[in-house]
Amino acid sequence: MLDHGGNIDAAIARFGGTNWIDLSTGINRVPYPMPDIPASDWAMLPTQAAKSAVLAAARVAYRTQAPMLATAGAQAAIQMIPRLMRPGLARVLSPTYNEHAAALRSAGWQVQQVTHFDQLAGADLAVVVNPNNPDGQSFAATDLQDLAQKTPLGVDESFVDPRPDLSLAPLAGSPGLIILRSFGKFYGLAGLRLGFVIGSTEDIARLTEMSGPWPVNGAALRIATQALRDDDWVKATILRLRTETAAADALAKAAGWSALGGTELFRLYDTPDAEAAQVQLARHQIWSRIFPYSNRWLRLGLPGGDVEWARLARALAD
Amino acid sequence: MLDHGGNIDAAIARFGGTNWIDLSTGINRVPYPMPDIPASDWAMLPTQAAKSAVLAAARVAYRTQAPMLATAGAQAAIQMIPRLMRPGLARVLSPTYNEHAAALRSAGWQVQQVTHFDQLAGADLAVVVNPNNPDGQSFAATDLQDLAQKTPLGVDESFVDPRPDLSLAPLAGSPGLIILRSFGKFYGLAGLRLGFVIGSTEDIARLTEMSGPWPVNGAALRIATQALRDDDWVKATILRLRTETAAADALAKAAGWSALGGTELFRLYDTPDAEAAQVQLARHQIWSRIFPYSNRWLRLGLPGGDVEWARLARALAD
Numbered sequence: 001m002l003d004h005g006g007n008i009d010a011a012i013a014r015f016g017g018t019n020w021i022d023l024s025t026g027i028n029r030v031p032y033p034m035p036d037i038p039a040s041d042w043a044m045l046p047t048q049a050a051k052s053a054v055l056a057a058a059r060v061a062y063r064t065q066a067p068m069l070a071t072a073g074a075q076a077a078i079q080m081i082p083r084l085m086r087p088g089l090a091r092v093l094s095p096t097y098n099e100h101a102a103a104l105r106s107a108g109w110q111v112q113q114v115t116h117f118d119q120l121a122g123a124d125l126a127v128v129v130n131p132n133n134p135d136g137q138s139f140a141a142t143d144l145q146d147l148a149q150k151t152p153l154g155v156d157e158s159f160v161d162p163r164p165d166l167s168l169a170p171l172a173g174s175p176g177l178i179i180l181r182s183f184g185k186f187y188g189l190a191g192l193r194l195g196f197v198i199g200s201t202e203d204i205a206r207l208t209e210m211s212g213p214w215p216v217n218g219a220a221l222r223i224a225t226q227a228l229r230d231d232d233w234v235k236a237t238i239l240r241l242r243t244e245t246a247a248a249d250a251l252a253k254a255a256g257w258s259a260l261g262g263t264e265l266f267r268l269y270d271t272p273d274a275e276a277a278q279v280q281l282a283r284h285q286i287w288s289r290i291f292p293y294s295n296r297w298l299r300l301g302l303p304g305g306d307v308e309w310a311r312l313a314r315a316l317a318d
Numbered sequence: 319m320l321d322h323g324g325n326i327d328a329a330i331a332r333f334g335g336t337n338w339i340d341l342s343t344g345i346n347r348v349p350y351p352m353p354d355i356p357a358s359d360w361a362m363l364p365t366q367a368a369k370s371a372v373l374a375a376a377r378v379a380y381r382t383q384a385p386m387l388a389t390a391g392a393q394a395a396i397q398m399i400p401r402l403m404r405p406g407l408a409r410v411l412s413p414t415y416n417e418h419a420a421a422l423r424s425a426g427w428q429v430q431q432v433t434h435f436d437q438l439a440g441a442d443l444a445v446v447v448n449p450n451n452p453d454g455q456s457f458a459a460t461d462l463q464d465l466a467q468k469t470p471l472g473v474d475e476s477f478v479d480p481r482p483d484l485s486l487a488p489l490a491g492s493p494g495l496i497i498l499r500s501f502g503k504f505y506g507l508a509g510l511r512l513g514f515v516i517g518s519t520e521d522i523a524r525l526t527e528m529s530g531p532w533p534v535n536g537a538a539l540r541i542a543t544q545a546l547r548d549d550d551w552v553k554a555t556i557l558r559l560r561t562e563t564a565a566a567d568a569l570a571k572a573a574g575w576s577a578l579g580g581t582e583l584f585r586l587y588d589t590p591d592a593e594a595a596q597v598q599l600a601r602h603q604i605w606s607r608i609f610p611y612s613n614r615w616l617r618l619g620l621p622g623g624d625v626e627w628a629r630l631a632r633a634l635a636d
Binding site for chain 1: 322325326327328340343345347349352357358359360361362363364365366367390391393394396397401417421424502506507508509510511527528529530531532533534535536537538541
């Protein structure tokens with residue numbers, strides 16, 4: 001089992017308490033409001049019409065006409081992509097979300113974790129998370145397109161929703177480029193398990209075959225079809241997140257931490273001692289993410305609502 | 319796309335109407351009552367505690383101590399099992415659910431569809447659906463165990479819930495035997511997407527790696543944990559299904575069809591003309607399943623509730 005954010009039960013087991021604010025992930029804590037779910041969504045197999053509707057909504061939201069597949073979370077796509085091709089040498093721009101290297105190794109790939117974009121070329125598969133988790137580094141569409149000309153490229157856009165200008169989805173559809181999108185993070189509904197893969201006709205056909213006829217539950221298809229069409233909610237959420245990332249950075253700075261980057265959905269801070277910083281927050285029942293490869297980095301999601309923001313302010317001032 | 323039951327939108331497109339009763343699947347139409355779903359089940363990633371709870375409940379319900387994994391439907395397990403082993407010669411006891419052969423071929427296996435149990439031995443992988451879909455044929459645990467001694471064996475127990483005496487789950491855990499269970503069919507909640515794989519420590523570890531950390535949505539974990547513990551509902555449902563399969567067979571017999579078999583969740587009938595029989599029912603907005611390999615067989619799920627039963631009686635008397 002890899003270490004992850006979202007391991008809130010480990011935090012509860014270690015520190016006790018029942019009123020935790022989980023900021024160990026980049027999941028929006030002000031979720032899209034849940035519509036009513038008719039009983040038939042639970043009872044029946046998802047229909048072809050429901051599957052087509054969510055893809056149509058996603059194509060508009062992601063501004064793409066390319067072939068696309070809905071999966072049980074972006075993670076399900078991370079699990080399948082290594083099995084699309086004969087295993088070879090994969091280069092993953094790192095540090096990043098650790099499941100990419102893990103899924104590739106599990107499928108028989110040799111994995112090099114490289115630290116500079118220029119080192120990716122020439123692999124049998126290159127993987128870039130854009131914007132990157134945890135440092136928020138972003139890559140220009142032209143650079144990614146140039147790379148994809150030479151090297152099969154997977155771009156994980158799990159955190160791109162607040163920065164649609166960074167997305168390669170409008171340029172997808174050609175062989176050699178596969179794009180992952182997460183639904184649950186920006187829309188705050190990670191428990192639904194929904195993501196999308198966008199790519200060439202051939203790759204999406206193969207992934208569709210691998211994932212079978214009903215990979216996504218009926219409630220997720222319904223909710224996402226509605227949420228992806230809700231431009232007003234998207235715009236308001238992006239504005240709120242931009243304001244709040246600045247607020248989080250200001251609180252952290254006052255606590256003596258410096259902002260290293262991040263996205264609109266999480267921030268990365270340089271602290272004097274990451275473990276001590278995590279414990280400081282945990283004493284206030286706020287869970288955060290630290291990393292096995294750094295003793296200074298702490299990643300923090302954004303609180304949801306005034307009560308949670310006040311708790312974070314108190315915890316950081318402690 | 320393989321032909322399937324559950325393609326109710328195709329029926330609507332062909333025959334019109336908006337008040338269909340979908341009997342084209344073996345999904346119980348009197349589902350387990352949905353509990354309230356707290357917002358956190360949608361918002362958060364499923365916790366380790368939620369994943370452990372559903373497995374604990376499933377182990378009691380299925381009377382097994384063997385390693386187990388929850389998947390996004392039994393179908394997700396059908397997709398993964400062909401990738402557990404190096405592809406070779408698979409023998410699938412046929413006719414049966416057509417996704418087994420399709421998933422195996424898609425993963426590079428040579429597939430022989432054999433018609434007698436004795437022909438399965440000696441393959442690199444044998445697949446048996448027990449009880450079988452669509453004919454309801456069942457196989458003794460001792461015969462399946464003997465086969466698994468010689469030949470790696472996958473047993474799809476998607477329809478076994480009303481016949482726990484047929485299940486090999488209590489005997490699972492040794493290498494060479496993998497068992498699939500469906501949650502959605504018997505509990506009438508196919509839209510949730512939940513199934514289980516039971517097998518050896520090594521196979522379940524590999525499948526867990528392949529399926530990633532969060533294959534199942536949070537609502538499914540919660541509902542199933544409650545439903546799998548509800549012995550009273552299970553017992554009452556099995557009794558009801560037994561009574562109702564007899565009632566369905568009596569209606570079909572009066573219509574001149576003869577019962578070929580089936581399970582407590584669906585019946586298989588020999589009709590003078592399967593297409594004509596399907597159209598007869600469709601004129602009453604009842605959808606059924608016919609098969610590309612037979613011009614006489616029609617499979618029928620059981621109606622849910624008095625209104626639906628009356629519609630079926632009228633349709634069959636037409």
